Amino acid sequence: MSTHEIKVERREDGGKGASRRLRHAAKIPAIVYGGGIDPVNIQLDHEKVWLASQNEWFYSSILDLSLDGQVQKVLLRDMQRHPYRQLIMHLDFQRVNENETIRASVPVHLVNVDTSPAGKTAGVVVTQELNEIEVLCLPGKLPENIEVDLGNMSVGDTVHMSDVVFPEGVQPATAIDESHNPAVAVARHARVEVADETEEGAEGDKAE
Template identity: 65%
Template structure:
């Protein structure tokens, strides 16, 4: 598992006014909570976080928050963005315990779709019903992503959640809730099937109304 270290600073003053001043200074107000320690208010450099948040690992990996060399392992649990400006407003991080299982969403990577029989067929549509999946595992086992090899995908194939190849120590909690939760992840079907479903039905004029029009 790759290590991702992010430097943070302590934040003594809280409140809307203080947070506004931090943002004007190029900082992001944030909080770290969870575990046996009390929540701690921190601040991060906006430019560095803005670059980091463009990477997939920022959302699905264990992050090392470094406060003057003191490292706390955390997961990003919430990110608040400005409605239209390229500004991160606030971040929430949750501490993780190395000996306790955690739940986190992990992105799915679809491999070899273009070279598969379904991917090369002109009239076949390959649908990705899910782009990420929630897993449960110890922090050391958390994968940054899960790969799905579609090399042998043909029209008519459906890959379900239970068919994903998970790393050792990783499980999908949703599968324990029953067969109805074993949803489709990938579907390969003819494109014309969608066209037939979406095609509008031609309205028929009832025979009685047609007869009345002819009588006039």
């Protein structure tokens, strides 16, 4: 598991006015809570966090918050963004205990699509139906992503969550059964969908 350290500073002032002043100073107001310790108000450098937020790991990995020379392991639990500006308004971090199971959403990466029978067939599109999976695991076992190998996927195949091979020590947060087994990826003939749309359009013209 990769280590991602983010330096933060303690902030004493609270309230909307103080938060507004922080944002004007290119800082992000935030809070870190949980772990049986009192919540702490903190502030972060906006530019550094904005760059980090462009990476997938920022949302799904254990982060090392460096505060007053001490490192606390946390998960990002909430991010408030400005409705139209490239501005992060507030962040919530939750402390994690390395010996306690956590619940987190992990991105899904499809691999070997181009080399699969479906990927090498003209007119076939492989679509990703599930972008992330919520898992249960110890913090040290949390993967940055879950790879789903589609190397054997053929035209017409659907890969379900029950087909996913989870890393050791990681399991889906919701049990996989007949009522919960969502599709992860599907291989379809693109030209069939186009033909269907054309036929529907033609029928609509006739009706008019």
